[in-house]
Amino acid sequence: MKQIDINCDLGEGLGNEAFLMPYLSSCNIACGGHAGDVETMTSVVELAKTHHVKIGAHPSFPDKENFGRKILNMSSSDLYKTLEDQIKMLIDVLKPMGLKLNHVKPHGALYNIASVDKKTAQIIVSVIKSLDKNLILYVPYRSMISKIAITDGLKVMYEGFADRNYNEDLTLVSRKNNDAIIHDSQLIFEHVFGMISKEKVKTIGGVEVELKVDTFCVHGDHENVVKNLEFLSHKLKQNSINIL
Numbered sequence: 403m404k405q406i407d408i409n410c411d412l413g414e415g416l417g418n419e420a421f422l423m424p425y426l427s428s429c430n431i432a433c434g435g436h437a438g439d440v441e442t443m444t445s446v447v448e449l450a451k452t453h454h455v456k457i458g459a460h461p462s463f464p465d466k467e468n469f470g471r472k473i474l475n476m477s478s479s480d481l482y483k484t485l486e487d488q489i490k491m492l493i494d495v496l497k498p499m500g501l502k503l504n505h506v507k508p509h510g511a512l513y514n515i516a517s518v519d520k521k522t523a524q525i526i527v528s529v530i531k532s533l534d535k536n537l538i539l540y541v542p543y544r545s546m547i548s549k550i551a552i553t554d555g556l557k558v559m560y561e562g563f564a565d566r567n568y569n570e571d572l573t574l575v576s577r578k579n580n581d582a583i584i585h586d587s588q589l590i591f592e593h594v595f596g597m598i599s600k601e602k603v604k605t606i607g608g609v610e611v612e613l614k615v616d617t618f619c620v621h622g623d624h625e626n627v628v629k630n631l632e633f634l635s636h637k638l639k640q641n642s643i644n645i646l
Contacts, residue, residue: 405646406598406638407559407617408631409540411460411509413438413446414469414622422622423449425631427645428456430507430540433488435462436470443495451501458540461488462509470510478525485529493533505559506530507540508547517545527551543572543614562615564594564634565624567606572613575606583624587633594618594634598643 412419413432423429431446432438450457462470464484476484493503508516508526516523523546530537531554541548543560551558565584567575575582584590597603603613620631635645 403642403644404598405644406615407456408564408620408635408645409458409507409561409617410620410622411507412622413442413460415442416622418622418628419446419449421628422620422631423453423455425628425635425645426453426455426620428458428504428617430458430460430505430509431492432460432462432509433492435464435484435488436466436468436509440491440495443492447492447495447499447501451499456504457492457496457501458505458507458538459489459492459503460507460509461485462512464488470512473511473515478521481522482525482529485526486533489529489533503534503537505538505540507561513542516547517542520546520550523547523550527554527556530556540617559616560614561617561619562594562597562603562613564590564618564620565627565630566621568603568611568613570605570607570609570611572603572611579606581606583621585625585630587626587630590630591634591637594638595641595643 407427409428410422410426411430414437429450431443463474465474516526527550538557538559539551540561541558548558567581597613597615601614602610604610
């Protein structure tokens, strides 16, 4: 049987974590940069513990006003410090519960810029290495940050998006496009299954492009997300793919 990880960004103010958690194998918890505080982190961590879901930090540019979706012009030292503080805040929530952080997944604009910008990628990798070199980094396939992390000895998991369409350069189709988001449960399954079975993604233009995926992100703010997750989970198991 094949194995796959399904993750979701949580603690971002939607309050639907209890409905999503039963279908996840890992979660990325907002830790104060774009959303979240100690109270929200604690509640999501408690749910993750109950459902045996792996816990990751979801740090971002410190910009709640723009939900971390805008690139901030920060010095290297300031970016390093805010990322360190955000991840440490979640680690401090985990400690009294006897839990350990499993991974880090940058959020929004930080995730996007680190995939192409060497300096940003190096800062993120340096922060993670300073905190715990055993932490896993969730990254896009063939991205700048994946190459730097691997060179520096960090373990990475390549992330794909279950409910988003891709361009041929492996960027996600802009949300301004009507076809950016996949809403239909069967189409989401076919999208994911193709990436697992072929190690290729069918792009918005119909061309298949190589894409290796270890973990699939499902967006918790999309319409019918719980129904889609339940269907995806069921269909993957039917096709001898374990969610771990």
